[in-house]
Amino acid sequence: MNTIIHDSVHVVLAFSLPPLLLGVIAKTKALFAGRVGPPLLQPYYDLFKLFQKGSVYSTTTTWVFRAGAVVGFVSAGIAVLLIPLSGSAAPISFTGDLILFAYLLGLGRFFTASAALDTGSAFEGMGAAREVTFACLAEPAFFLGLLVLAKLSGSLQLSGMLGSSLATHWANAGDSLALVLLSWFIVLLAENSRIPFDDPNTHLELTMIHEVMVLDHGGPAFGMILYGAALKLFVFGALVVRLAVPMTVGSAWLDWPIFVAGLLVVAVVIGVVESTMARLRLTRVPVLLVAACLLSAFAIILLVR
């Protein structure tokens, strides 16, 4: 497959698949609870409906409130172009793109948090505070994992670090990679506010982090936020899949389905975690995140000692 087709497959997948992951998670949880659950494509219907709706803006808000939704979505949308999905390089790939990737998500976080504070609501302030605080601990864990990959691959591009050469490293540095995988999975749960960090299902003030932060958004702006959050889930899910299943069959026609299947498995795993675990007490959340940092830190120490 040549580059153009490859890139277009990447773009199409990256922008069409994310809501499906939410659907799969919801379905898994429903099955665990013995319910039928919403249809797999429900998130798409939700998004479609939201983009058709009118909006209500609080009189307290300014342009920052709208910017929160837009920047959150756009930064996730660019970040998704930086990560490799199957064996070959991502559409945008250059030395140091990993830093841009992490900081793009940071930019989105800054503006979503600012948008929350723009409403002047105590609930949203609380959500924003938690979001940015927990990110402080998730970010080092993520970068420590990147150190491991950079050390192993000798590359500073996400496409090189998570490329097919990673498969050979599972043989000689499997311990480290397993630790990073676990650590990144925790980061995935934290960054996307899933259980045990936050319960995304309550959809009301009872939610602690992300959902409460976007309480005041409605209509198309809320659609953008939901879509952005789904993209973020996709992004982290893709990282985890690339880390866990780096091998390529050789034929792109097989690599893509393998990747998609891996992603769906990740969604199912998230669903299982959400069904079997309770939400952590808020004060215990940092402990888990520090544990994620330590996992990655030991992974790199194992490599360089």
Add this chain to the structure above:
Amino acid sequence: MAPFLDPLLIVALALNFVALGVSRIRGVINAVALQGILLGILALFVHSEIGIRGILLVGGTICLKGFVIPRFLVHALREANIQHEVTPVVNYMNSILLGAVGTGLAMVFSSTLPLADTHKGLLLVPASLATVWTGFLMLTTRKKAIMQVLGYLLLENGIFLFGLLLLEAMPLLVEVGVLLDLFTGVFVMGIIIHHISREFASISTEHLTELKE
């Protein structure tokens, strides 16, 4: 040595942190018990020609550390009506960080030790030192007497790991001796816990300071 050694040791190390970070005593007991079982299995991997006597001893260790002692502790937990919270002196986050610092130091320190060449690159020594360190942390920074028992168990696990290195030189018989001591220790502690809880209606060792007069 064996290809499974390092992964198993990493899991054992991770269990140290679980033991430090979990807030329910049952969780700590489970972590320590799992670690005990893991180390028993490890002993099987380290030596290919272990013999029937060795297997019996390892089986005994696993049985004792993985099932008998934890069962005993859970029983004590229930009998003495102990609250399920660990009540740390140093909070969980800082315990974990202290544990991490200790583990890091163990890695640095063990690379400077004059070890035999076959043991040079292994995780065995750092893991052993780190587990001993975690045991000490547990002993010093937790209030309840039952946590002290768990601390001793971790300590013993660390020593057991170190013993694995010297398996040729140090026969398993010595290990059996250590184990016996431990068992007696736990037994005695069990009785003490029982008495503390009867006298003070709580098992916090803080109350023992009242005995100094």
Add this chain to the structure above:
Amino acid sequence: MTELLVVLAIGICASSGVPGLFLRRDSMTGQWVTTVLSVLGAALGIGAIFAFWATGLSRPIALPWSIPGAEFDVAMDGLSAVFLMPIFLVSLLGNVYGLGYWRQTEHPQNGRRLRFFYGTLTAGMALLVIARNSILFMVAWEIMALSNFFLVTTEGHKSEVRDAGWMYLVATHVATLCLFALFAVLHVTNGSFTLVASSQRAGSSGTAAAIFVLALVGFGLKAGVMPLHIWLPSSHAASPSHVSAMMSGVVIKMGIYGLMRVTSFLGAPSLEWSAVVLGLGVVSGVLGVVYAIGQHDVKRLLAYHSIENIGIIVIGLGLALIGRSLGRADWIVLGLAGSLLHVWNHALFKALLFLSAGSAIHAAHSREIDHLGGLSKSMPWTSLCFVIGAVAICGLPPLNGFVSEFLIYIGLFHTLGSTGGTSFVWAAFAVPILALIGALALACFAKAYGAVFLGTPRSEHATHAHESPQSMLWPMGVLVVCCLVIGTAPTVTMPILGRAIADWAPGLGDADSILAASAPIGRVGVMGLVLILGTLLGGIALWIRNRRQSVERGTTWACGYVAPTSRMQYTSSSFAQMVVGLFGWVLHPTIRKPKDFPLFPAPTSFHSHVPDAVLDFVVLPIFRFAAWLFSWFRVFQRGNIQAYLLYVFLALIALLLWS
């Protein structure tokens, strides 16, 4: 040629405040004259720097001076040019900003003094970075330090300002003392007071260590590296905002310049000392931002962020030094390029932040974050400038802070690729720490921006705030443009940085090509543009969507409560509480909260404060102990002349016996 122009610019800047001293107190004429003169001087200086970059020619000036060992010896090189630029730029903008912020008619008591010392501060710093003789360097250093002292104490009638000024004065003189010792040692080893690279390496390892420690303490105090930062927060908070901008953006960089200049001619340092520098950077970076989060005063918050950014700069410098110790060209180039670019970037966005915070304080009459709020509606431009500064300082794309942090990140990642014995892989652990710093800074600025500009006003003054005059907005606008340009077209800075690196580490080879090979800065700029474009498109899409659908206005959803007031907003203290709690073991926050809630609760209050641990728990106790110790000497202070004569007599006898 360029040197002559710069000296001329220095002269104009230094004398810019003089005419104002002779003009009427209650008219604006003096201020206008000063501003025009200083703008002319600074523009001349900036022109000279551009001329230097364009031609690359340097013609040092060396004039004899009557002081022994001293010479009026000035020269330009790449390093000086990089540091000269922010001096003139921020000085120019600060003076224009002063037209609206510190009007002579509103401040007849101290306006003239402020502007006079603003000029001498600029001149002193500019002289400092082109001085090539250590005595001239010290003279310039003292001009800078003393002008800065008079600027800090502009509002000397307030006791907090006097305290801040006093602490500043003590700290800066400790630094001066260290520098005296440093240059004395250098004179002993090199045999001259000239500040240029000499072929010989400085003395034995003991001497080298002494030089290193003295330079670290002396310049570190000025730069505000973490354990030596005690003077910095209070003096930044006490000064007028355009002075804070100058101090934070430029003055503390003189410490960095000093470190760079001294290390440039010391040859390869030992690995241990380089690692110490990196470690200091890490400590300042993390603790600076952690302290910042705990602050309630917006200017103190920004001041602690200066410590954080100095930390990032020092991390870059430390990496470059480690590269020098181990002979790794890519580490040197990436570390120093990131460090130098961050010097610029910090000067730009920190000046922007201080100016926009000053604008908000000017309008709302309070520095307390929890008394502000909602200024975004009354002061849209100031708010826009602040948020751009905030995004830049958090190191987020598409602005300039990202570019310099990107370079440092890449450099730190390079330390992973070790070759045999010459590796120092531990430096790579600065990568997650840099990430931690970035995330904490983001939390801090979400808090600061949210509490000051968003939501609803929390006080009467904040409710009636009004947008600042154009003279205050334009300087901020210029800084915004600079941030955007470096963020989206960072390649323009590369030859400038390459030249500075070549001057810092002679014999390195082609710094430009190493930089181009290892860090695709151009791509970063393009991605910045893509991001801006994407955001604009997204914004337009949302706008179109909203135009087609109904858009209503309502109150903020407060879970059914229909009359939320501004006091129900999440305060900045609450926002920071979790982070402060996480770092409680270093911050030691004091919190006073109601203990018990009776059946009929009475009015109650909550108070939290984050003291500066180094100052309150280390320095002040030591000083108190010293004061107690010295109180014993009061026994000798009899107060009558006979006793003093007796002391003189005894001293004489003692001296006689001695010989």
